[in-house]
Amino acid sequence: MKTLLELVVTGNTTEAVRLVETMLKDGFNPEALVKEALIPAMDEVGDLVQRGEYHIPDMLVAAKAMNACMALLKTALAVVVLKPSGKMVIGTVQGDLHDIGKNLVVTILEGSGLAVIDLGNDVPPDRFVEAIRQEDPDFVGLSALLTTTMLSMRDTVDAIGQAGLRGRVKVMIGGAPVTQEFADQIGADFYARDATAGREYARRTLAG
Numbered sequence: 001m002k003t004l005l006e007l008v009v010t011g012n013t014t015e016a017v018r019l020v021e022t023m024l025k026d027g028f029n030p031e032a033l034v035k036e037a038l039i040p041a042m043d044e045v046g047d048l049v050q051r052g053e054y055h056i057p058d059m060l061v062a063a064k065a066m067n068a069c070m071a072l073l074k075t076a077l078a079v080v081v082l083k084p085s086g087k088m089v090i091g092t093v094q095g096d097l098h099d100i101g102k103n104l105v106v107t108i109l110e111g112s113g114l115a116v117i118d119l120g121n122d123v124p125p126d127r128f129v130e131a132i133r134q135e136d137p138d139f140v141g142l143s144a145l146l147t148t149t150m151l152s153m154r155d156t157v158d159a160i161g162q163a164g165l166r167g168r169v170k171v172m173i174g175g176a177p178v179t180q181e182f183a184d185q186i187g188a189d190f191y192a193r194d195a196t197a198g199r200e201y202a203r204r205t206l207a208g
């Protein structure tokens with residue numbers, strides 16, 4: 001796990017992908033690979049940025065390695081589909097380009113049988129409103145990684161309310177700077193600390 005973490009932190013995509021392939025063949029649990037190597041790798045990159053030792057290009061190459069590993073793990077993570085039930089519209093809110101965590105949530109939720117409509121990143125409030133009208137989902141999921149774009153989360157929840165759609169969907173929010181307290185402040189239904197918590201909430205809610 002430590003080697004994989006180091007390969008991702010240093011942005012060595014070729015070797016990281018090769019190692020993930022080998023580890024999967026050797027029977028490593030894909031969820032453990034994400035939790036014990038890939039997510040800690042991104043945390044380490046964040047720390048290096050904070051200490052001034054890493055800059056944007058370093059973050060980009062590390063994110064590229066992370067995404068390449070995630071692409072490999074996607075199939076392995078999405079194995080437990082029973083029967084499709086429930087629908088979610090999801091996106092990273094306006095002004096925010098971080099999508100690794102959101103993509104992980106998509107993979108995990110699809111794996112649990114939810115139909116997920118992924119609007120991508122930098123999604124304006126109106127686009128969420130339009131998608132809720134079109135898709136009539138059970139849930140809308142909002143992701144934000146920047147303290148500044150948490151404000152877009154509030155704007156999005158407000159826009160859904162102003163469009164008269166708030167009673168029709170449960171709003172789930174997540175992302176590194178997001179807290180339960182913030183979720184309460186903006187009137188979201190659920191704060192998911194990670195993708196697994198999001199999956200459990202969706203399951204519980206759909207089960208009634």
Ligand code: B1M
Pocket residue numbers: 039042043044045046047049050056059060063090095096097098099100101102104105140141142143144145146147148172173174175176177192193194195196198
């Ligand atoms: Co940026 N970045 N970044 N970045 N980046 C952070 C977030 C930062 C903490 C780094 C740092 O300074 N230490 C910092 C934010 C500071 C703050 O606001 N407090 C930061 C900054 C400042 C910036 C820029 C402003 C830098 C600049 O340009 N000067 C810039 C902003 C661009 C923009 O968005 N407008 C920027 C850019 C980038 C890259 C493009 C280079 C790249 C993103 C690539 C991509 O996503 N495709 C990047 C990266 C990689 C990071 C770090 C290093 C890693 C983020 C990540 O992918 N983590 C990050 C440091 C860190 O987070 N420690 C950092 C792994 C991922 C799995 O975790 O997304 O938290 P996360 O998801 C978790 C949970 O939060 C949860 O589930 C996941 C786990 O299961 N979750 C949800 C997330 N969304 C959810 C939604 C849900 C439920 C759960 O329901 C809907």
